[in-house]
Amino acid sequence: MTRSLVGNGIVNRVVPIIFLVLSLFMASGCASRQSGLEEEGSYLHVRAEEARAVGVEAYTKGNYSSALQSFDSALKIDRAVDDRAKEVVDLINIARVSIAIGDMEAAEAYLDDAVNVSLEANLIESLGSAYATLAKVEYLTGRHDSALAHIEESIEADRGHGIQSGAALNLMGAILAEGGRFTEAKSVLARALKLNKVNKDGLELANSYRSLGLLHNLMKSHDKAIEQYRHAYDLDTRAGNSAKIAVDLSSMAALHHKLGRLNKAAYLLERSYIVNLNGGRTIDALGNLTFLIETYSKLGKTDKVHYFARIKSSLLKSYENGMEGQ
Amino acid sequence: MATVKDKDPRFKNLEFKAGVMLMVAIAGIVVLVLMLGIERDLFTKKFSLHFVAENGTGISKGMPVKLSGFKVGRVSTVELIEGARVRVTTEVSQKYTEYLREGVKAMVTKEGYIGDPYVDITVGDPSATLLTDGALIPFHKEDGMEELINEAKPALTEIKEIIHYINDPEGDIKVTLGNFKVLSEGLEETRSVITETTRTAGGTLKRIDSLVEKVDSRVEPMMDSALNVFGNVDEMTERLMPVIERFDAISRNVETVSETLPSTILKLDSILGDVKLVSSALGAGAPQIMEVIDNTNSAIRGGKEIIKGVKTSWPIRLMLPKVRSPHLVPLDTFSMKQEVRSGD
Incomplete structure (x- = not known):
């Protein structure tokens, strides 16, 4: 009988599956009931959570002063209830906003606090994020050695927690590339690219492509670099990130310029200038115009040179007037 | 010639393993059936009571029967009898028979005014004689929301x-x-x-x-x-x-x-x-x-709990989009250093 039942494929497969499914369903129900007790937070925890959510929303919209204010409120509440895990999150958030507004000194101070609290409270996950952010500050301020050391610590801490961060790998790749360690940078960035694709992290995937573009540029593989920036541009236009679109366009323009494709470079620079101007980044738009005038000058298009020189002069004047007004 | 089946050690005692697996599965199903049976009082001894109602509105087969708010049985049959009246048979667990004495009354009521209907058996005189299996008890229809509205x-x-x-x-x-x-x-x-x-x-x-x-x-x-x-x-x-x-x-x-x-x-x-x-x-x-308002609030709370429970149950939770807690803003490794400039 057993043989005949075993021979029957449906019984052999379906019955254990049903049993397994039912067991899992019951077990999951029990687990949910158990965890339900811990889901509700106190009033202050909820308020801190709300402030954090508002901060993240403001950061995403580029409203950094509002983000800073919200994260500061969240930090005060979390410190009032001695919630160290959330306190570290707030500190890292404030540091990341400080980086966005260019206040590296403040960012570093908050990150020191975040690292100390994470080490004392053994908050491994937060430690990884704190080190990664610290590495970014050091990278941006030209301290490549300590940046590399901290990003490695970050990756190590994340590994201990069973997670892999595509952002950390991107940063490591960029640091290695700038340090001239091209082979290692290429390998790390390839891993970052793969991981970000798997995680469907469009933001960091575009950063991977841009870092690879930068690497290929440093390795004098300009066509490959253009290809990478093209991928980044596609992702950034989909995400509608104006500043990054302008960087992609101007980078591609610079690479075409190096390859002697001046007409193509001029076209891309004009696009970059328009994107920057309409995105409210006047200084970047002025940089585009300077490069554009130089390119048209090399092409011998004097009318274009005069035309864009006039635009540049007018834009510079209105920018200076605006600065005086402030 | 030896086939792969003969060579591969994984095929050794395959029939025994498959048999054990099948038995475990069957045992699981039997346990499940038993648990459901116990839950639905399929294996407890029953004691039947009857009552006759003027009409069967709001009475249905399987409706719970409660005594002092505790579920003690179910309505087993609802049938039309002489004079277009309705005879209702209930099955009550044997262990509650000591409370079922002369003087008990059945009434159809609801969990609040908008809740599920059930048959409520009022407790009789403790000194009265015990009811016998199949006894006929009087029926009283309790006024519901509709009656209240009609009265008003x-x-x-x-x-x-x-x-x-x-x-x-x-x-x-x-x-x-x-x-x-x-x-x-x-x-x-x-x-x-x-x-x-x-x-x-x-x-x-x-x-x-x-x-x-x-x-x-x-x-x-x-x-x-x-x-x-x-x-x-x-x-x-x-x-x-x-x-x-x-x-x-x-x-x-x-x-x-x-x-x-x-x-x-x-x-x-x-x-x-x-x-x-x-x-x-x-x-x-x-x-x-x-009470209606309280029950409505309670029903809403219950509904929320059920939805929450369903959402956290497997496999439903796998089908729902993951909600990311907005803890950390992205690191965003983008920097102007990623821009290639003309002089680079």
């Missing part, structure tokens, strides 16, 4: 009629109020006329005094004065005529009001009676309405 309907209709009656311009109340208005206006005018008349009469009396004083000295002037007095009296009489006419009009108005007042008072009595009826009905219904 006539009262509401009467209120509507009363409002119409009060607002009717040709109705007794409006007419009476109009009459009262006319009466008060007439009284005001009458008051001013009486004041004027009194003033005139005062002047006349003064003149009579002066005449009496002079009566000895002058007869003729006395006659003249007497004529004068008569003239004044005539004048006064003429002035009093409209006053009398107004008094007549007032008395007519008062008469009309007096005629309509008894019927108005009767109607007001009826209105007060209706209002009393409505307020007592509302008073009786207030705790039930509060």
Whole structure:
């Protein structure tokens, strides 16, 4: 009988599956009931959570002063209830906003606090994020050695927690590339690219492509670099990130310029200038115009040179007037 | 020739392994069936009770039977019998029979006014004799929300009629109020006329005094004065005529009001009676309405709990999009260093 039942494929497969499914369903129900007790937070925890959510929303919209204010409120509440895990999150958030507004000194101070609290409270996950952010500050301020050391610590801490961060790998790749360690940078960035694709992290995937573009540029593989920036541009236009679109366009323009494709470079620079101007980044738009005038000058298009020189002069004047007004 | 099946060690004792797996699965299903059976009282001894209802509205097979709020059994059959009445058979667990004594009553009620219906068995006299299996018990249908509404309907209709009656311009109340208005206006005018008349009469009396004083000295002037007095009296009489006419009009108005007042008072009595009826009905219904609101709130809370439970159950939770807690803003490794410049 057993043989005949075993021979029957449906019984052999379906019955254990049903049993397994039912067991899992019951077990999951029990687990949910158990965890339900811990889901509700106190009033202050909820308020801190709300402030954090508002901060993240403001950061995403580029409203950094509002983000800073919200994260500061969240930090005060979390410190009032001695919630160290959330306190570290707030500190890292404030540091990341400080980086966005260019206040590296403040960012570093908050990150020191975040690292100390994470080490004392053994908050491994937060430690990884704190080190990664610290590495970014050091990278941006030209301290490549300590940046590399901290990003490695970050990756190590994340590994201990069973997670892999595509952002950390991107940063490591960029640091290695700038340090001239091209082979290692290429390998790390390839891993970052793969991981970000798997995680469907469009933001960091575009950063991977841009870092690879930068690497290929440093390795004098300009066509490959253009290809990478093209991928980044596609992702950034989909995400509608104006500043990054302008960087992609101007980078591609610079690479075409190096390859002697001046007409193509001029076209891309004009696009970059328009994107920057309409995105409210006047200084970047002025940089585009300077490069554009130089390119048209090399092409011998004097009318274009005069035309864009006039635009540049007018834009510079209105920018200076605006600065005086402030 | 040896096949892969013969060579591969994984095929060793395959039939035994498959058999064990199958047995474990069957055992699991049996345990599950047993648990469901226990949950649904399939394996407990039953004790049946019957009752006869005028109609089967709200009664269905499988409906829970409760005793003091505890589920003790289920409705097993609902059948139509003679006289288009409904015979309901309930099956109650044997272990509760000690509470089922002569004097128990069955009623169909609800968990609140909008909850699930169930058969409620009231506890009988503890000293009475125990009921036997298959006993017939009396049935009492409890008033539900519909009954409450039906009870309130006539009262509401009467209120509507009363409002119409009060607002009717040709109705007794409006007419009476109009009459009262006319009466008060007439009284005001009458008051001013009486004041004027009194003033005139005062002047006349003064003149009579002066005449009496002079009566000895002058007869003729006395006659003249007497004529004068008569003239004044005539004048006064003429002035009093409209006053009398107004008094007549007032008395007519008062008469009309007096005629309509008894019927108005009767109607007001009826209105007060209706209002009393409505307020007592509302008073009786207030705790039930509060209960309905409480039950609705409880039902909403329950619904939320169920949704929460379903959302956290496997495999539903796998189908739902993952909600990321907005803890950390992205690191975003983008920097202007990623830009290739012309001089690079």
